[in-house]
Amino acid sequence: MLGLPKGEVYLIPWTNEWVTEFRNESEKIKFELGELVLAVHHxxxxxxxxxxxKPIIDIAIELNDYQRGIQCIxxxxxxxxxxxxxxxxxxxxxxxKGEPRxxxxxxxxxxxxxxxxxxxxRDFLQNDSEALNGYQALKEKLSSTHYSDKITYSHAKTDFINTILKNLGFN
Incomplete structure (x- = not known):
């Protein structure tokens, strides 16, 4: 299941379908953009x-030259x-992409x-079950209290994320 209507925040359990969807979309992007793209990340x-x-596939496209992004539009x-x-x-x-997105x-x-x-x-959560469980609990709590406010939901996760990033050497 993919798609999150505007103004809503809800979570669905992880599914391997998201991996498949990312792979399919990544291949389309690489085919369409060719040499403009250095890498595509889930x-x-x-x-x-x-x-x-939230049932939205987030994709990061890595470019050799930021200015070439205009050519990707x-x-x-x-x-x-x-x-x-x-x-x-x-x-x-x-x-x-999409409505719902x-x-x-x-x-x-x-x-x-x-x-x-x-x-x-992403990599830290994939390898640390304690952090994964803590983040899961936080997201569940926030999605139930901020189910119609995506901005507050996102901002309320910031301290958790920044603590992990600081421990990983990011300031």
Whole structure:
């Protein structure tokens, strides 16, 4: 099951279908964008086995040159993505797909700090069951109290995430 309607926050249990969906979408992106793309990464909670998540596949596209992101817009539109701009996070192109939204693309230049943090947090949760269980409990609590407020839900996870990232050497 994929798709999260605007204004809603709910979690569904992790499913291997998310891995398959990411792989399929990644192949389409690589075929469409070709040499513009250095790598395509599965990020966010759908990338972490056994972690409940909002049913949206988060994808990070890594570019050799950030300026080449402009050249990716038309190709991603052909795949059904809507370009949302660069003003939400610095040095990131953002795209979404579907209504309800099923996929999000975060496009960065290689070695972007935000992308490194996303990958490090994902990898840490995949390898630390105590942190995974703690994050799962926090997400369940927050999704039940902030079921109609995505921004508050996201911000309320920040301290947990930042504590782990600090322990991993990110400041």
């Amino acid at each position: 990020i966010g909670s759908t990338a972490v086995k056994n972690l409940s998540a 038309e190709g991603l539109k052909r795949l059904g993505y809507e370009y949302k701009g660069t003003n939400i996070l610095p040095e990131r192109y953002y795209f979404s 099923t996929h999000q693309i975060h496009m960065f230049q290689t070695n972007n700090l935000y992308m490194k943090k996303q990958l490090a947090f």
